Amino acid sequence: MRAHLCSLILVLAVTKVLIVYAHQSSGSFNAAAKDAAVDVLTDQSCTVEVSDLYAIKFKATATAEDITGDVKNADHFRYAEETKLAWEEGKLCADITEEQRKLTQADLIIFQFPMYWFTVPAIMKGWIDRVLTLGYAYTPEKRYSQGLFKDKKAMLSFTTGSQESMFSADGINGDMNVTLWPLQNGILHYCGFQVLAPQIFWAPSHVPSEARSTMLTSWRTRLKWHTNQ
Helix, strand or coil: CHHHEECCCCCCCCCEEEEEECCCCCCCHHHHHHHHHHHHHHHCCCEEEEEECCCCCCCCCCCHHHECCCCCCCCCCCHHHHHHHHHHHCCECHHHHHHHHHHHHCCEEEEEEECECCECCHHHHHHHHHHCCECCCECCCCCHHHCCCCCCEEEEEEECCCCHHHHCCCCCCCCHHHHHHHHHHHHHHHHCCEEECCEEECCHHHCCHHHHHHHHHHHHHHHHHHHCC
16 A cells, blocks of 8 residues: 555645545544644645535435436436436536535545544545546546546545554554555545545544644644645
8 A cells, every 4th residue: 555655745736625524523533633734724825625524414325316307227227327427417416516626626635534443434435435426536547546636635634443553463453554445545546646644643532632632733743844845
């Protein structure tokens, strides 16, 4: 996985950022991490948009309802093919087109979330399933290094429930690099994104408040350094 992860240095200046955020509580550590990113990036003269998935009650299921009007084959509905046609004809539903607008305009996408069952929460997986449609986000000919989003950068920023040692190669949860492979390579790099090293907040709910503050300070420092390159 490390072979395709970009370093922290941004070759191209980041001016527009989309944060796809998934947490139910404004008092959570994830909310604090999201707010820190908004503050730092805004201070660096970036334009920042936040898609607060729970707040907007983002629909997580990929269904025929995502298409306005009739589908091509109602008897054998195939989501990828139908949404590709709908995207080409401007018939995707409003919430998908709004998220695609944000994504199209962004130079950097940050996914902020608590790790659920070794992956993203269902509502964020729904965002991935519904927004990254065939034709818009990928084609059979345009994937990975030749992907449609090859000029964009993406980063996972998330909290865990387990300590870092538990995600080592010899740890009970296994190597975190292996855990993140489907997300970072199978989704983000598949669509062409330059995947930045993840920002991992290890078990913030199990450490003292001083340690959580240190985590946020490190995050702010990374973002300041990151956007000044």
